[in-house]
Every structure is written in structure tokens, then in C-alpha cells.
Amino acid sequence: MPQPSVEAPPPDTEPDTQTAFVSMESEPVLSYEVPKSSPHILVDELGYEPGQEKKAYFFGGELPERFFITELSTGKNVYEGKLESVRYSDLYQCNIAVGEFHDLTKEGTYRISADLLGNSCDFAIGTDLYRELFREACRTYYYNRCGMTLTSELAGANAHNACHTGKAVLRRDMTAELDVTGGWHQDGSGSKDSAAAAKSLINILLSYEVFPGAFTDDTGIPESGNGIPDILDEARYETEWLLKMQDPSTGGVYSAVTVAENPDRKSTVSYVEDPGEDASYAFAAALSKFSFFYQDFDREFATLCLKAADRAWKYGVLNAGSASFENAPASEWKFPAAAEIYRASASKECESFLNGYLAEDPFKSEPPDGLPFYGCVTYLNTKQKVNTKYCGELMRSMMLRAEKISEGSRNAPFGVPATPEQNNNAELLNNMMTMTLVDHIITNHEYDTIIEDYLHYFLGRNPMSVVYVDHVGTFSYMDLNESLGLMKQFDSDAKLIFMLSRILSKDGFAG
Numbered sequence: 213m214p215q216p217s218v219e220a221p222p223p224d225t226e227p228d229t230q231t232a233f234v235s236m237e238s239e240p241v242l243s244y245e246v247p248k249s250s251p252h253i254l255v256d257e258l259g260y261e262p263g264q265e266k267k268a269y270f271f272g273g274e275l276p277e278r279f280f281i282t283e284l285s286t287g288k289n290v291y292e293g294k295l296e297s298v299r300y301s302d303l304y305q306c307n308i309a310v311g312e313f314h315d316l317t318k319e320g321t322y323r324i325s326a327d328l329l330g331n332s333c334d335f336a337i338g339t340d341l342y343r344e345l346f347r348e349a350c351r352t353y354y355y356n357r358c359g360m361t362l363t364s365e366l367a368g369a370n371a372h373n374a375c376h377t378g379k380a381v382l383r384r385d386m387t388a389e390l391d392v393t394g395g396w397h398q399d400g401s402g403s404k405d406s407a408a409a410a411k412s413l414i415n416i417l418l419s420y421e422v423f424p425g426a427f428t429d430d431t432g433i434p435e436s437g438n439g440i441p442d443i444l445d446e447a448r449y450e451t452e453w454l455l456k457m458q459d460p461s462t463g464g465v466y467s468a469v470t471v472a473e474n475p476d477r478k479s480t481v482s483y484v485e486d487p488g489e490d491a492s493y494a495f496a497a498a499l500s501k502f503s504f505f506y507q508d509f510d511r512e513f514a515t516l517c518l519k520a521a522d523r524a525w526k527y528g529v530l531n532a533g534s535a536s537f538e539n540a541p542a543s544e545w546k547f548p549a550a551a552e553i554y555r556a557s558a559s560k561e562c563e564s565f566l567n568g569y570l571a572e573d574p575f576k577s578e579p580p581d582g583l584p585f586y587g588c589v590t591y592l593n594t595k596q597k598v599n600t601k602y603c604g605e606l607m608r609s610m611m612l613r614a615e616k617i618s619e620g621s622r623n624a625p626f627g628v629p630a631t632p633e634q635n636n637n638a639e640l641l642n643n644m645m646t647m648t649l650v651d652h653i654i655t656n657h658e659y660d661t662i663i664e665d666y667l668h669y670f671l672g673r674n675p676m677s678v679v680y681v682d683h684v685g686t687f688s689y690m691d692l693n694e695s696l697g698l699m700k701q702f703d704s705d706a707k708l709i710f711m712l713s714r715i716l717s718k719d720g721f722a723g
């Protein structure tokens with residue numbers, strides 16, 4: 213690793229590991245043994261809303277015919293049901309069955325039991341069960357704010373002093389110092405990637421776009437009560453950091469801040485990595501999206517963000533094919549960036565790019581996924597002039613993607629196409645986002661059920677019998693691996709927010 217030719221900045225304070233995200237979801241995850249004492253009757257350990265479809269999964273070598281539900285406050289059996297859809301799973305080498313209890317709607321705490329299998333974990337039926345979890349998922353970004361002091365009054369056990377406040381040096385010119393403090397931690401190291409930041413920001417803004425009614429101004433962050441939904445205040449904190457990552461002379465966006473140990477191993481030095489195509493387009497997409505929703509609250513700052521986004525876009529276009537971009541495939545970010553800038557500003561340049569790009573029917577053979585999928589959603593949701601032929605083609609491709617996912621879910625032993633090793637939470641979250649976005653555009657009851665199956669899966673109805681969020685349930689992902697928690701990962705926490713905001717909101721699209 214090259215060493216700086218200048219004196220290294222003073223040692224930085226390490227973030228409190230209690231508060232920092234521990235990983236990015238792209239990290240490989242090992243395979244695990246199912247904890248020995250875990251139940252063979254799987255429920256959502258947080259519980260079910262009275263009107264929600266309610267199912268439990270049963271698995272074992274031999275299965276009984278019936279199950280019983282006990283209300284814990286009275287100790288009485290209040291429900292008896294039949295195990296259905298029994299089948300042998302080669303994947304899990306056991307029999308798996310479903311038990312439905314949709315018509316149990318009385319609020320309370322319950323436990324399911326069955327001969328041969330024992331008991332399920334306790335679970336609730338009630339309204340607004342997900343509110344506290346949602347609030348905590350949102351506040352996790354606040355807990356992970358870098359470069360500012362979090363008081364115990366607001367952050368409780370997650371309070372920490374301002375961290376990573378030293379200057380950073382440019383990788384390509386180590387005599388140049390830069391202030392790139394702020395933003396959210398992405399893992400325990402203090403390093404931050406611009407495209408990853410943009411992606412989380414976009415996922416958070418998508419929650420606000422699709423389910424604005426879920427978001428309030430009273431979650432107990434420093435900006436609460438300022439008349440702006442707290443989620444947009446939180447998004448602004450990251451946006452302000454991203455603005456520092458833009459080279460004012462070119463509009464290019466630095467790819468990352470990398471924190472490295474000095475040879476003495478007692479202090480660290482932060483490097484600002486060279487501008488890149490992905491970083492610039494990702495920045496353009498995220499900041500124009502932020503600008504679009506923030507203009508109702510602070511027009512001046514929203515305009516500044518939109519101008520910065522446009523400069524980053526132009527940098528990307530201008531530098532295509534240049535030495536640093538050479539041989540790289542076209543950035544996946546370019547299409548979503550163009551769609552966002554076009555929606556926010558009616559940019560002629562982006563309109564012309566979109567028309568050229570969509571004329572090829574780019575998703576004809578392979579339906580869109582991930583970033584291109586987001587680009588489709590934005591194009592379909594813009595009030596700017598769009599080509600209806602392209603809209604039709606995009607809709608058809610997006611529905612094909614949703615059909616693929618729904619096909620996989622129909623055939624999955626636990627309602628969700630997971631593998632026994634449970635190493636694909638990232639893919640499952642991606643599926644959930646796709647299904648939810650398509651469902652919002654076309655409204656399909658079967659999709660509602662599939663989307664909720666994903667939520668229940670993460671909250672305990674999975675073959676590992678663990679809950680993948682903090683502070684909920686009996687058996688935690690912590691027994692498997694700390695990095696598997698949805699709130700513990702920079703990227704997946706944003707998707708958890710999206711998943712929960714759907715439950716908490718009955719509203720339509722914002723903007």
C-alpha cells in the first residue's frame with residue numbers, strides 16, 4: 213500500500229462498534245447449523261396484524277395432523293387447525309406443512325403447539341405491531357452518523373463522540389487535504405463508498421416516494437419537530453456528505469474514502485479515492501432524487517443538489533471512454549441517473565439519452581433487476597413527457613421480473629426461495645423490493661401475500677428459526693453470525709425500512 217508523502221493526519225477516533233454497521237450485505241456469509249433447541253413450528257415472532265393472512269410452517273421427520281393455538285393470558289386453547297400442503301423437501305430433508313389461522317383476529321399473545329413438534333415461539337396478534345421496529349430501523353441511520361456527537365439524551369446506548377473528524381488526503385495527490393467528514397458509517401472501519409451511499413439513499417427515498425404516510429417528524433433525532441419528515445432530514449445528512457465528495461473543479465465524484473492503518477498500527481489515515489464513473493452517475497441519481505422530494509421543504513438546498521447532480525452526470529458523459537473508464541462496461545447507474553434527473557428537471561440531455569436507450573427495448577430478453585429496475589420505476593412515475601410505447605415495454609418487462617420471483621415463491625418450501633444456508637438475504641430483499649414496486653403499479657393480491665411472506669420470513673418464519681432484526685423474538689441471527697442482521701448492514705437496513713413502511717402506510721405515491 214502506498215504511504216502518504218505528507219505527515220499523516222492525527223489519529224482518528226474509532227467509531228463505537230456498538231453503533232457502527234458491521235457489514236455491507238455483499239460480503240460473503242458462511243453456512244451454519246440450525247441451533248439445536250430451535251422450534252419446529254415457525255411463526256412471525258413479532259406477530260400478525262388482525263387483518264393479515266396468518267400462517268405457520270411445520271417441519272420434521274413425521275408430522276401430526278392438527279395444531280392448537282393457546283392464548284397465553286388465559287392458558288386456554290382458542291384455535292384448532294389442520295396441517296395442510298404436506299410435502300417432502302429434498303432440500304431440507306424433512307416434511308414441511310402449512311397451518312393457516314387467518315380468522316384468529318382477537319388481539320393477544322399466543323403460542324402454537326402440535327404433537328411430535330412441541331411449541332412455537334410466542335407471538336402477538338395486534339395492530340401497529342411494526343411501528344417500534346420501523347422507528348428503530350430508521351433511527352439506525354441516525355446512530356450511524358459519522359463526524360457528529362450523538363448525545364445519550366437522543367441516542368441512548370448508541371451515544372458516541374464525533375468520529376473520523378480528521379482531514380483526508382487525495383490518493384492521487386497526497387499533498388492535497390480534503391474535508392470529507394460526515395455521512396453515515398457503512399461498516400466498522402470508517403471507510404465510505406460513494407455509490408454504496410447513493411444506493412442506500414435511493415432505497416430510503418423510495419420508501420418515502422411509495423409510502424410517504426409511514427414517515428413522521430417525531431422519531432427523536434436532532435431535527436425532529438422541524439416540519440420536515442425525519443427520514444428526509446436523515447437523507448439530507450448523507451446528501452451533505454456526498455456533496456463534499458464532488459470535485460468542485462470537474463463535477464466528478466470521488467469513489468470512496470478509505471481509512472487505512474498507519475504502519476505504527478496506532479493511528480489511521482483516510483484516503484480520498486479518484487473520481488469514477490459509477491460514483492458520478494450514482495451521485496447524480498441519488499441527489500436528483502433527493503432534490504425532487506426535498507424541494508417542498510427547502511427549495512434552495514434542493515436546487516443546489518439538482519445542479520450538483522447535473523454536473524456529476526455531465527462529468528460521467530464527458531469522461532466515458534477516457535483512460536480511467538476505459539474497458540469498463542457502461543455503468544448500470546447511467547439509466548437510473550438519467551431517469552431521476554429528467555424527472556426532477558426535464559433535462560433535454562437526459563431526455564435524449566433516455567429516448568436512445570429505451571428505443572433498443574433494453575430489457576426485452578432479460579427483465580430488469582436492481583438499479584435498472586429503479587430506473588424503470590422512475591421513468592414510469594415521472595410527470596414529464598414520456599414515450600407511451602417505451603412505458604408499455606418497461607411495464608411488460610417489469611411484470612416478467614415479478615412473475616419470475618412469484619414463480620420461485622410459489623415453489624419455495626417456506627414461502628420464500630431461500631437456500632438452507634440462508635446466505636442470500638441480499639437477493640431476498642431485492643425480490644421483496646421488486647415485488648412491492650410492481651404491486652404498487654398494478655395491484656395484485658397474490659403479490660401482497662408474497663411480499664408479506666418475505667416480512668414474516670425475516671421475522672422468524674424461516675428454516676433457521678431465527679429473527680433477522682434486533683430486539684425481537686427468542687432466537688436471534690446473532691446466534692448464527694452478527695453480520696446477518698438486517699439493521700446491522702448499511703444496505704439492507706434501508707430495505708428493511710422500505711418493507712416496514714409498506715405495512716405502516718396505506719397512502720399512494722408522493723411527489
Ligand SMILES: [Zn+2]
Nearest residue numbers: 358359375376
Ligand atoms: Zn465516524
